[in-house]
Amino acid sequence: MKTKRKVWTIAIAAALATSGAIASAQENEPIKFGLCFDLSKSYTFISPQVAQAAQDLAMYTNENGGIEGHPVEIIVRDHGNEPQRGVECYEQLKREGVFIYNFLSTPVTNAALPRAMKDGNILMQSFVGRGDAVDGEVFGWVFPVGPTYWQQAANDVAFIKGQMGGDLSDAKIGFIYLDYPFGQEPIEILKTLAEKEGFQLELYPVPLPGSDQSGAWSKIRRDKPDYVISWLLAGGHVVASKEMRRNGFPIDRYLSVNWMNEVDINNIGAEEAKGVLRGTNVAGGQDVPIVKTMLDTYYANGKGSGPESLVRDVYYNLGLAVYTTGFEAARLAIQENGWPLTPESMKSGYEAIENFDANGLMAPVTVTPQDHGGGGKTRIEQWDGANWVPLTDWSADYIDVVWEVIKESSAKFTVE
Amino acid sequence: MFYRLSGVYHSSLISDSRMFKVPADRNLAVFLLLIGLAAPFILPSLYLNSYILPWLIWTAAALGLNLVTGWAGQLHLGYAAVMAVGAYSAIHAVRLGVPWEIALIIGGLAASVIGSLFAFAALRVKGLYLALTTLAMQFVMDWVLTHSPTISGGSHASLQAPTLALLGQQITSDAGYYYVALGWCVLVTIFMLNLKRTGLGRALVAVREKDFAAAILGVNSFYYKILAFAASSFIAGVSGALLVATFYFLAAPEQFSVNVSIQVLAMVIVGGLGSIIGSYFGVALILLVPGLVNGLVVTASEELGMQVNVETLAHIPNAVYGALIVIILMIEPLGLGKLYGNIRDYLMTWPFDQLRK
Numbered sequence: 001m002k003t004k005r006k007v008w009t010i011a012i013a014a015a016l017a018t019s020g021a022i023a024s025a026q027e028n029e030p031i032k033f034g035l036c037f038d039l040s041k042s043y044t045f046i047s048p049q050v051a052q053a054a055q056d057l058a059m060y061t062n063e064n065g066g067i068e069g070h071p072v073e074i075i076v077r078d079h080g081n082e083p084q085r086g087v088e089c090y091e092q093l094k095r096e097g098v099f100i101y102n103f104l105s106t107p108v109t110n111a112a113l114p115r116a117m118k119d120g121n122i123l124m125q126s127f128v129g130r131g132d133a134v135d136g137e138v139f140g141w142v143f144p145v146g147p148t149y150w151q152q153a154a155n156d157v158a159f160i161k162g163q164m165g166g167d168l169s170d171a172k173i174g175f176i177y178l179d180y181p182f183g184q185e186p187i188e189i190l191k192t193l194a195e196k197e198g199f200q201l202e203l204y205p206v207p208l209p210g211s212d213q214s215g216a217w218s219k220i221r222r223d224k225p226d227y228v229i230s231w232l233l234a235g236g237h238v239v240a241s242k243e244m245r246r247n248g249f250p251i252d253r254y255l256s257v258n259w260m261n262e263v264d265i266n267n268i269g270a271e272e273a274k275g276v277l278r279g280t281n282v283a284g285g286q287d288v289p290i291v292k293t294m295l296d297t298y299y300a301n302g303k304g305s306g307p308e309s310l311v312r313d314v315y316y317n318l319g320l321a322v323y324t325t326g327f328e329a330a331r332l333a334i335q336e337n338g339w340p341l342t343p344e345s346m347k348s349g350y351e352a353i354e355n356f357d358a359n360g361l362m363a364p365v366t367v368t369p370q371d372h373g374g375g376g377k378t379r380i381e382q383w384d385g386a387n388w389v390p391l392t393d394w395s396a397d398y399i400d401v402v403w404e405v406i407k408e409s410s411a412k413f414t415v416e
Numbered sequence: 417m418f419y420r421l422s423g424v425y426h427s428s429l430i431s432d433s434r435m436f437k438v439p440a441d442r443n444l445a446v447f448l449l450l451i452g453l454a455a456p457f458i459l460p461s462l463y464l465n466s467y468i469l470p471w472l473i474w475t476a477a478a479l480g481l482n483l484v485t486g487w488a489g490q491l492h493l494g495y496a497a498v499m500a501v502g503a504y505s506a507i508h509a510v511r512l513g514v515p516w517e518i519a520l521i522i523g524g525l526a527a528s529v530i531g532s533l534f535a536f537a538a539l540r541v542k543g544l545y546l547a548l549t550t551l552a553m554q555f556v557m558d559w560v561l562t563h564s565p566t567i568s569g570g571s572h573a574s575l576q577a578p579t580l581a582l583l584g585q586q587i588t589s590d591a592g593y594y595y596v597a598l599g600w601c602v603l604v605t606i607f608m609l610n611l612k613r614t615g616l617g618r619a620l621v622a623v624r625e626k627d628f629a630a631a632i633l634g635v636n637s638f639y640y641k642i643l644a645f646a647a648s649s650f651i652a653g654v655s656g657a658l659l660v661a662t663f664y665f666l667a668a669p670e671q672f673s674v675n676v677s678i679q680v681l682a683m684v685i686v687g688g689l690g691s692i693i694g695s696y697f698g699v700a701l702i703l704l705v706p707g708l709v710n711g712l713v714v715t716a717s718e719e720l721g722m723q724v725n726v727e728t729l730a731h732i733p734n735a736v737y738g739a740l741i742v743i744i745l746m747i748e749p750l751g752l753g754k755l756y757g758n759i760r761d762y763l764m765t766w767p768f769d770q771l772r773k
Contacts, residue, residue, distance in 0.1 A: 039730035048727050055726075078710055078730035083664060083671055084470055088707050091466040107670035110574045114665035130572035180562045181573040181669070306725055409570050 030073035031330055031341055033058075033323070034098035036089035036112075038081040038105045045234050045263070046315045047104055048306065051076050053319025055305035056294050057327065067327055068334040070341075079103070083111035090115060099343045100326065104128055106182065116141055122346050126322045127258070131185060132409040134373030136351070139410065141343070143350050143372050145325050145365055147281050149257070150402050151376035153186035153229065156255050156279050157193050158397035159380045160227050168199040174225035176216055176232065176240070179205040183231040189405055190229075193398060204228075210236030217243035230256045234264060241268040241276075251275050255380070258282075261314045265383060274385045281363040281378045282321045284314040284388045289359045290324070291317060314388075317361060324358040325365065325374075363394040376402070419764045433613045438764075452598050456591035465590045467704055472594075472601040473659045474703050478683045478695040479604050480651030485681070486690035487617060488644035489624025491543065494534065494550040495652055495680045497557035500672035502527035502653020503660045504567055507577045507667055516581050516661070523657040524650040531649025535642045554674050561669040574668045580661040593662040600658055604651055608692050620644055621690075679703075686741060687751050694753020701752065705740065709733040 035054060037047040051074075058072040066072060075093060079085040086108030090101060101116065102124040103109040109129035116123040123142045125133060131148035133139040147155070161168050175190055177183030187203065194201040202223050204216040210232050217240070220228060228249070232240060237260050244251050252275030265273050286295060291311065298304040299311060310316055333341055333349025350367050353374070357364040365374030377396045381388040419440040426432035436442035456464060481495045506523030510516055537549040561568045569575030580587045580596065587593060611617040619640050622630035627637040660667045679702055687698020710733040717724045748755045 037726075039727050040734055044727075051726050076726045076729075077714065078726075078733070080706065080730075080734070082706075083668075084703065085707050085710075087663070088466040091462050092711070095462055107668055110572075110666060110668045111664050111671070114576065118665075130574060132572065181568075184562070185572070306727075409572070412570055413576060 028071065029097075029340070030071040031067060032073045032075060032093075032096070032098045032100070033326065034089075034093040034101045035074060035076045036079045036086055036093070036101065036103050036108070037076060038108070039076075039078040041081040043081060043105050045261075046259075046318075049310045049313050049315035050104060050319030050322065052304070052306040052310050053316045054323045056298060057320055057323050059305065060294065060297065061327060067330050068339075070334065070339065072327065072330075079105070079108055081105050081108060083107050086112055087115065094119070094121070100124065100330075100346060102322070113139075113142065120343050122343055122350070124322060124326055126325075127318070130409075132406045132413070134371060134376070135406050135410040136367075136369050136372040137410075138413055139372065141347065143329075143367070145322070145350075145353075145367060145372070145374045147258075147363075147376040147378050147396070148373060148402070148406070149182075149185045149231070150189045150405055151373070151396060151399075152257060152279050152378055153189050154193065154398040154402050155376075155378045155396060156229050156380070157190070157197070157199075158395070159255070159279070159392060161197065162392070164226065168197040171197075171199040171227075172202065172223065172225040173199050174202045174204055174220055174223065174228040176204040176206060176213070176220070176228055176230050178210050178232055178236065179207055182233075186229075186231060189398075189402060192401055192405070196398075196401065206232065206236070209233075211239055213239050213243050217247045217249070220249060221247040225253075227253045227255055230254060232256070233259050235267070237264045238267045241272060245272075252277065252382070255279065258318075258378070262312060270383075270385055273383050276383045277391075278381050278383070278388065279378045280314070280381055281376075281394075282314065282318045283361055283390075284317055284381065286312060288317060288361050290320055290361055294320075321358060321362040324361065325353065325356065328353055328356055328358075329367075419760065421764060435609050435613065449602065452602075455598075456594055461590050464594055467707075469590075469594050469597050470659070470663055471699055471703060472597040473655055473663065474680070474683065474699045475696050476597075476601045476604040477652055477655035477659075478680055478687065478699050479608050479692065480648040480655065481680050482684050482687075482690065482692075482695050483608065483611070483620075483651070484644045484648035485684055486688075487611065487620040487624060488641060489620075490535075490641060490644065491547040492550045492648075493547050493674075493677055493681065494552075494554035494557070496672040496674070496676035497554045498527045498531045498649045498652040499656030499659070499676075500557055500561065500667075500669070501530045501656070502649075503656035503667050503672065504561075504575065505653070506657035507575055507660060508567075510578050517583070520654050520657050524653040527653025527656070528646045528650040531652065532642055532646045535645030539638055539641060551674070551677075554677050558669060558673060561672075568669060569667070574666050576666045577660050577664075587662075596662055597658065600654065604655075605692060612692075616640075616643070682741075685751065686744060688753030689751065691751060691753025691757075693756055694751050697752035697756065701740070701744070706733060706737050709736050 033054065035051055037051055038044065039047050054074050058074045061067060062071045075098060077089045079089050086103055090112045100122040103112055106128045109125050113123060113129065120141055125142055125144045126146040129144065131150055133142040133144050134148055160171065160173060164171055190201055202225055204219060206213050206216050230240060237256060240254065241251060244254060251273065255277040258278065258280045260278050286292060295311060299308045329346060329350040330341060332352045333345040336348065336352065337345035351369045353365060353367040355364045355366055363377035363379065367374045375396055377394040379394050380391045382391050419438050421438065424438060436445065455468060459468065477499060481492060484490050484492050502523035505526035506519045509519035509522045514522065534550060534553045541549060562573060582596065587596060619635045622633060622635050623637045623640050630637050656672065664671060683698040683702045684695060686701055688694030713729060713732050717729060744752060
């Protein structure tokens, strides 16, 4: 009798212990962020920096109590910029319990988007993929927090307007771009603005990969535009700087899309690049508090997630910006709807982000159920030979014009 | 032992030109087909929808390229462009209200027309010159897609495909998509198996070996080259449309870019020119091995607790995969299909041939 009772007690105790263990295991279940990146083909100029930033940020968060007590896990996989492998990565991570994805590649994001929309999983797609995805009413599960290329182009025009004394009626603005969807995207908005503001718009297409620009720049020499807005990538800027020198176009009238980093400046030559302009939504450099923290806590002790050289790159800051926003969304989600975190609560967490700038790391974003882009604020910075100096404050202009284009485009997405 | 030949006699031309001359081959094919039909019930959905399904569709596409390159001997570097023509015309047709069944055929026919247009160039030029002509076709198509928003679907160049529906049935489940892909792949395979034993197939081979020698024998190489291009383009068009309808769900120009063309050609070459089973193996190697090796390397590094940089981790699978292709082509230059054939031929008489030695 006694032994029987003992056995029972032990059994019950064991059962209780296991259920307790299960509960605490669930409690300690990490928040998983899936990073299916192109680490071996076309996007290698940015993916390693962003992945490293995400890993550093997760390490820092976990060492400081996690997100509302829950640890973060960063899962990095390579998809080699192949849509097929991106889908495979999505499906595989989905089964490992990931519901927050980032693909950091336009073709792969496009291929995964219908699945994420159908399954109701969070798709972080800052800076890549279709721009009209900021329309939260159509793309409920997609969060492209940051400026669309349309908004960036509109902000660039607003900056030029400010520089030219608030009147663009006599101005001539050139637009040099890579002749494929990435570069062609802003054309529509620039045409609309040209009509509205009365400036003359000149288009200068450049064939991929942007290493032959001589034709475009000799045309620019003849046209003499007041400013040239540039939608080129990486090496394209270096070629452009050579052509500017050859054709006598002042480099301080060259306004680049946000894709221009320290590597490009080094390739142009720090002195030679003096005066070049860049539109951005992320503060560059290492004076930003969070970047400083990472350098002091980890890299000073050789404990960072990768080489320190990658930290001294604006795309590292960009990665931090994308993932601080993601972590903030998770924090708000758990705070509001409790644990466990679900795609639905993550979505409402994102949509509750208000005036968040990650302590001076980026333009303040306010995500709403209608606007998943967070407002699209950018600023114009100028390279002074050693640092990027901001010329304007964070702002977004021509919002109504941009949203007209967004709405028109997103309306075409839905099919039965 | 496995491929028993005893009791197999061919006493007439008809029996000699059977699809499967050895019963074991037929039994194996039937067995594989049964496994294929049962796959949704055996395999986890991950394998079904992200490995097997694209494998089947790409195999159908690779068989189409094998028809023009392996059988008719015309090097084709713009195959993905032909697939794009099929995909875009089918999707636009469906978006305009045409039912999917007809839209797929429209896609195939549109691809056929555009593909044959380039076949006219094939009549004037051969070998590397033809390769360049077809490559030009690829670039023309890329340019058209990136410069005509009406075709590519707006300034983002991504065109959403409506839900696939066949025979009045909406298809939305993994198993449904899989069966559509399987059906198409089996259809193309049967066509190719039959091609081997018809006059058309022999005429194509004659054209491949020496087109003016074929002309002397009375084979109109002009006609057969166009026929090969048209048939292969039709297969490409339908495969492209199905790829979007069952796998990507939206069409974007990058899905049919020049590197995809080269990939399909690689599938055919690694698999074996003119080999049907080889196409299956070749697609598996080119399409699936990078992802699988990637998974293996990641797991291995996690198991061993190695702190490997994410970038290094991404490049190891590429190196392994590249080495694999080189090794396979060094062991058997005629491809994986021939490798399989060697094993099969060895087993034909094994173990009884050992007795004689």
